[in-house]
Amino acid sequence: MELDIIRDEEMDLLLEDVSSIYGYDFSQYSKASLKRRLNRICLVDKFASFAELRYRVISDKNYLQRFVEEITVNVTEMFRDPLFYKKLRNDILPKLGTYPFIRIWVAGCSTGEEAYSIAILLQEINLYHKALIYATDINPTVIEKASKGIFPLSVMKQYSENYIHADGQKDFSSYYTSMYDVVKFQEDLNSRILFSTHNLVSDTSFNEFQLILCRNVLIYFDKDLQNKVFNLFDNSLQTLGYLALGDKETIRFSSLEKRYKQSKGHKIYQKMT
Amino acid sequence: MSRETKVVLIGGSAGSIPVLLQVLPDIRSDLHFSIIIILHRKSYPKSSLNQLFESITTLNVLEVEDKTELVNGTIYLVPADYHLLFEDDKSIALDASEKINYSRPSIDVTFESAARIFNSNVVALLLSGGSQDGVEGLKNIIQHGGKVFIQDPNTAEVDYMPKQALEQIPEVEQLAPEQMSHFINNLK
Ligand SMILES: C[S@@+](CC[C@H](N)C(=O)[O-])C[C@H]1O[C@@H](n2cnc3c(N)ncnc32)[C@H](O)[C@@H]1O
Numbered sequence: 001m002e003l004d005i006i007r008d009e010e011m012d013l014l015l016e017d018v019s020s021i022y023g024y025d026f027s028q029y030s031k032a033s034l035k036r037r038l039n040r041i042c043l044v045d046k047f048a049s050f051a052e053l054r055y056r057v058i059s060d061k062n063y064l065q066r067f068v069e070e071i072t073v074n075v076t077e078m079f080r081d082p083l084f085y086k087k088l089r090n091d092i093l094p095k096l097g098t099y100p101f102i103r104i105w106v107a108g109c110s111t112g113e114e115a116y117s118i119a120i121l122l123q124e125i126n127l128y129h130k131a132l133i134y135a136t137d138i139n140p141t142v143i144e145k146a147s148k149g150i151f152p153l154s155v156m157k158q159y160s161e162n163y164i165h166a167d168g169q170k171d172f173s174s175y176y177t178s179m180y181d182v183v184k185f186q187e188d189l190n191s192r193i194l195f196s197t198h199n200l201v202s203d204t205s206f207n208e209f210q211l212i213l214c215r216n217v218l219i220y221f222d223k224d225l226q227n228k229v230f231n232l233f234d235n236s237l238q239t240l241g242y243l244a245l246g247d248k249e250t251i252r253f254s255s256l257e258k259r260y261k262q263s264k265g266h267k268i269y270q271k272m273t
Numbered sequence: 274m275s276r277e278t279k280v281v282l283i284g285g286s287a288g289s290i291p292v293l294l295q296v297l298p299d300i301r302s303d304l305h306f307s308i309i310i311i312l313h314r315k316s317y318p319k320s321s322l323n324q325l326f327e328s329i330t331t332l333n334v335l336e337v338e339d340k341t342e343l344v345n346g347t348i349y350l351v352p353a354d355y356h357l358l359f360e361d362d363k364s365i366a367l368d369a370s371e372k373i374n375y376s377r378p379s380i381d382v383t384f385e386s387a388a389r390i391f392n393s394n395v396v397a398l399l400l401s402g403g404s405q406d407g408v409e410g411l412k413n414i415i416q417h418g419g420k421v422f423i424q425d426p427n428t429a430e431v432d433y434m435p436k437q438a439l440e441q442i443p444e445v446e447q448l449a450p451e452q453m454s455h456f457i458n459n460l461k
Contacts, residue, residue: 008361030360030366030368031360032358032359032360032361032366032386033358033368036358036368036370036382037370073368073369073370075369075370075371081316082317161317162317165317165318216369218339219339219355219366219367219368219369223340246339246369247354248337248338248339248352248355248367249338249339250338250339253340
């Protein structure tokens, strides 16, 4: 299936177009991953050449949304890395419970599975009523999906297993209603989640949080862009607040390293000063 | 372009861990290339495969993280639930996109990326397994001038994967597990 019709110069050209015409700057994204995505989009949308793709992107404003959706990776799961959620449930969230009000930012939330997982945890430890979850993503299409809270039935078995491994005690299916091949999560679960678009590359800090999750987003950014985003998070985090990254991501190469304390065995970092 | 080996890629699925346990102890630690192991495995429970490998070899064993840089004489294990790609500067990128051949990591994805970046400086070895994954990648590596090998299907616990490779690449060379360490140690 691997087709390889895109050369580096062409890719750079296209990214420049997208940046100057639409204001989406992908120039500091991982080239290896971008190239795969661009080849994929040519395959899926049946562009015979790179020139065709470029023409479509430049000339069709409505196509841009699809372009952004396809070149960013949206794969996500509920309770992905169960041990991470277990740590949140048993340690991090209860600590935040001592605040009068808990603000959480899920940056790069994709279709919302992560945000719903956090809402479930908060509900189960009786903190949801005083929490607010801001769930943001660059891609308007996934944000719209996320706000509906409708997911395929076929993935519920996996999510339910993850939930149990994350110390979930309830019957997972009590959180949703099945409708044919999809399920809808209970209305009250997203009652305290605010979904909106936010671009980590170009948008600024918009609030102060006690917990920021940004998981499996930074792997697509080069080191300089990562550092920029780390500074954005630093500016958006209260002292003693937590930053949670994906299982394979690290702040080790950033200027935050010295001021943040890592939870042993987890990619969770607490801001000390 | 020189023929010198820069990376050795070992892909495997069902039945490949015993082979690695047999082969890795005899690998020299002063290799002039890195070894990258792509195995199909479950993402939960978290496995300690890297500790297991560490305990049987004198080489450094690392589970790859974001932006890991390749060092010669080191064994890199692709983490469960991520694909591994190479950047133009030969550093590593992880990618959590769709499964390929029902697998993440997918052997094809890493093989194909390595072919593109390292061209003729790749050596790839496909071990035991019950999947199609890896075969396309082997073909890709051949197209880019790299060298490919499979585990002799007669020695494989699950011979489907190496047999698929043999069917589609009749000229592919076969290695029995007991030949593998000698072979790797002597790569140019
Ligand atoms: C692989 S998903 C991760 C989803 C979820 N956090 C998880 O770990 O399961 C990556 C998400 O990052 C988003 N993303 C990529 N670039 C972004 C940017 N510049 N600003 C905000 N979100 C971005 C993508 O749209 C995608 O939804």
